[in-house]
Amino acid sequence: MNAITGQIQNFIEDLRGAGISVSPGSVEECYRSLILTEWSSEAVFYTILFCTLLKESAFIAIFQEIYNRHFHYFKINQPESEEEFRRLNAINFNIIGFGQANSGKKSDQEGQKNNNHQSYQRQVDSKNHYKDLFALDFYTATYSASVEDIRKMEQLIPLLGKRMASKMIIKKRRHQTGNFDFRRTIRSSMSTGGVPMEILVRKKVREKPVIFALCDVSWSCLHFSYFSLSLVYLLEKFYRQARSFAFIDETDEITSIIKRESHSHLRPKVLTEANVCGNSGYTNYGQSLSSFYNQYGKDLSHKSYVLIFGDARTNWFGTNPYVLKDIQRRVKRVYWFNPEPKDEWGSGDSEILIYKKYCTRVFECCNLGQLAQAISDIV
Amino acid sequence: MEEIKMIKEKMYRAGYICDDGSATVLFLAEQLHKPILVEGPAGVGKTSIAQAFARMKELPLIRLQCYEGIDEPRALYEWNYKKQLLHIQAVANQNLDVSEVEKEIFSESFLLSRPLLQAITSAERACLLIDEIDKVDFEFEAMLLELLSEFQVTLPELGTVQARHIPFVFLTSNATRELSEALKRRCLYLYLDFPRAEIEKMILELRVPHLSHKLSGKLVETLHQIRQMNLRKQPSIAEGIDWAFSLLAMGKEDISTDVIMETLNVILKYHEDINQVRTSFAKA
CATH class of the missing domain: 3.40.50.300 (P-loop containing nucleotide triphosphate hydrolases)
Incomplete structure (x- = not known):
């Protein structure tokens, strides 16, 4: 038993390293179960580890991967999807002209990111490649292009949606009771001879926000737009009135595409079907915002929430902050979700600090965990 | 074991x-x-x-x-409020000690589990x-x-x-x-996840008597094919069983594409899903 105990201990350490919380009680239970069953077949052994150590369906894929590394010496057949994934991305390469997009300072930025990326990679390697998917930043996720990781992260998105929905329900319920309704209470006390048996309260009228989501789908936001589009897809489901838009240097409505497609196919569809490229094909926030405001500004009202997903890297084009100011004046809230870490805000062609003045809040969303947190803050 | x-x-x-x-x-x-x-x-x-x-x-x-x-x-539990009231009324003129009555009405016989x-x-x-x-x-x-x-x-x-x-x-x-x-x-x-084909076949045969091996095999194959598609809601095992029952009731022994098309609404509950499966089977 001793050799195997050590091996299981290592396995548990790796589970914890990947963000699965395994309590000492569970470990004890795992050993007790192993002693009880004299496991002889692998199915039984696997099930024991699974049912005692893992308690969350979102982590099943990670669990399996770690299990295979520790106890399985055969290579489990790899998903065939690597090719498919690259094919989907290739569409994006063609449209935006990959390689030409580095203008001026931008290349510095890329260099820096690559450094970050390498150091992260080292960190990851030293941890035997197991990652906490909620903490894995979008940049690394897409550029180190581990298809499996991305697939796993995609699996987490519906989960995020479910959590969002239940949070909204809880919030709705909590806020249902309003102030004491004096008139109705007194009126109803008539039937009990003037004794108020029941306290009546006013029902709160819940405001129903109209969501306008704008996603930067350009190359610099490739890593992020995957997830922001998926998120917009979720929003469409939860809010009856949600409209979504995509932009590079031209803004176009993508609500109908989102209604039609499943979230994993969104990005290529948006790039091929929506009119998001103007004259240059480089991200142009100023022009995109103006274009949004000119086309759809008339629909904005005091009930609207404007959500912008993008890194605010303007390629040194004009920023037109006054457009955002106009938007902010007409709507209830403007939220900006920025995939870059806070220290990089305002460096190079990042103009987020200018836009920040006209936003209700700007969220730092480098990874799925932060994105989930930001969303749950505003829901 | x-x-x-x-x-x-x-x-x-x-x-x-x-x-x-x-x-x-x-x-x-x-x-x-x-x-x-x-x-x-x-x-x-x-x-x-x-x-x-x-x-x-x-x-x-x-x-x-x-x-x-x-x-x-x-x-979990609730006190049988009405029964308690009745009891209090019944013992009202028996001059009992208050604490005794209280003890009585909060005993297990007044508990609704x-x-x-x-x-x-x-x-x-x-x-x-x-x-x-x-x-x-x-x-x-x-x-x-x-x-x-x-x-x-x-x-x-x-x-x-x-x-x-x-x-x-x-x-x-x-x-x-x-x-x-x-x-x-x-x-x-x-x-619990969707089972492998052979297990699902066994489940169908266990739950639906008089189902022939041939039909169950074909059913499971089709179900698995449909689950591969990107649908809003995948057909469940329970719906598969319903499907088998309805095919039996209709007296179909073999499922051709036509039969699948006619009975899709038993296993799929969204209009978009039905359309998607229809088009993909029509192509095949």
């Missing part, structure tokens, strides 16, 4: 086909006196595993269907199914902790009630919200 094989066999006789994994979890739950938390997509048999287990053990199944806003009076209390106080061992636990509020979940770890509940007026027999507990969840760590720690985790 002998015991696990036995469980599989007995469960089969109770009308449920277990793989090694779920049989192991059932075995462990029995040995360790632990509740089982069952998760998985809708319609893979989360509830039926509990029902079949109760049948296998020949125990009564006590079911608590959770919903938002379920509270202790609905799930709801599923959870029933499960731990019943004369024989019971099987308790707490369905859709993820729908309940946090407060309720916290209340469950005492029940699931100590198998006792504390009633303010009566004191602590210990379980006469430790019940077998199944909790099912659709993961619509994260359950608390504390609750998860107390349970064994069983994840």
Whole structure:
């Protein structure tokens, strides 16, 4: 038993390293179960580890991967999807002209990111490649292009949606009771001879926000737009009135595409079907915002929430902050979700600090965990 | 392992086909006196595993269907308020001591036990199914902790009630919200997914008598094909069984593309899904 105990201990350490919380009680239970069953077949052994150590369906894929590394010496057949994934991305390469997009300072930025990326990679390697998917930043996720990781992260998105929905329900319920309704209470006390048996309260009228989501789908936001589009897809489901838009240097409505497609196919569809490229094909926030405001500004009202997903890297084009100011004046809230870490805000062609003045809040969303947190803050 | 094989066999006789994994979890739950938390997509048999287990053990199944806003009076116990009132009126002119009357009306005969209390106080061992636990509020979940770890509940007026027999507990969840760590720690985790083709074929044949091997094979193949597609809701095992019944009722022995097209609404519940499957089968 001793050799195997050590091996299981290592396995548990790796589970914890990947963000699965395994309590000492569970470990004890795992050993007790192993002693009880004299496991002889692998199915039984696997099930024991699974049912005692893992308690969350979102982590099943990670669990399996770690299990295979520790106890399985055969290579489990790899998903065939690597090719498919690259094919989907290739569409994006063609449209935006990959390689030409580095203008001026931008290349510095890329260099820096690559450094970050390498150091992260080292960190990851030293941890035997197991990652906490909620903490894995979008940049690394897409550029180190581990298809499996991305697939796993995609699996987490519906989960995020479910959590969002239940949070909204809880919030709705909590806020249902309003102030004491004096008139109705007194009126109803008539039937009990003037004794108020029941306290009546006013029902709160819940405001129903109209969501306008704008996603930067350009190359610099490739890593992020995957997830922001998926998120917009979720929003469409939860809010009856949600409209979504995509932009590079031209803004176009993508609500109908989102209604039609499943979230994993969104990005290529948006790039091929929506009119998001103007004259240059480089991200142009100023022009995109103006274009949004000119086309759809008339629909904005005091009930609207404007959500912008993008890194605010303007390629040194004009920023037109006054457009955002106009938007902010007409709507209830403007939220900006920025995939870059806070220290990089305002460096190079990042103009987020200018836009920040006209936003209700700007969220730092480098990874799925932060994105989930930001969303749950505003829901 | 002998015991696990036995469980599989007995469960089969109770009308449920277990793989090694779920049989192991059932075995462990029995040995360790632990509740089982069952998760998985809708319609893979989360509830039926509990029902079949109760049948296998020949125990009564006590079911608590959770919903938002379920509270202790609905799930645990409630005082029979009307009976208490009647009792007070009945003894009103007997000049009894007040504290005695009070003691009387808060005794067990005035207690209405709801599923959870029933499960731990019943004369024989019971099987308790707490369905859709993820729908309940946090407060309720916290209340469950005492029940699931100590198998006792504390009633303010009566004191602590210990379980006469430790019940077998199944909790099912659709993961619509994260359950608390504390609750998860107390349970064994069983994840049920859509079964492999040969197992699903066995399930169909077990649940639908008079189903020919040929038809069941074809059905399962089609179901698996449909599950590969990117649908809003995948057809469940339960819907597969309904499908088999409806095909039998229609007297179809072979499913051609036409028959599939006609009966898709049995297994798919969204208009978009039906259209998608139609077009893809029409192409093939």
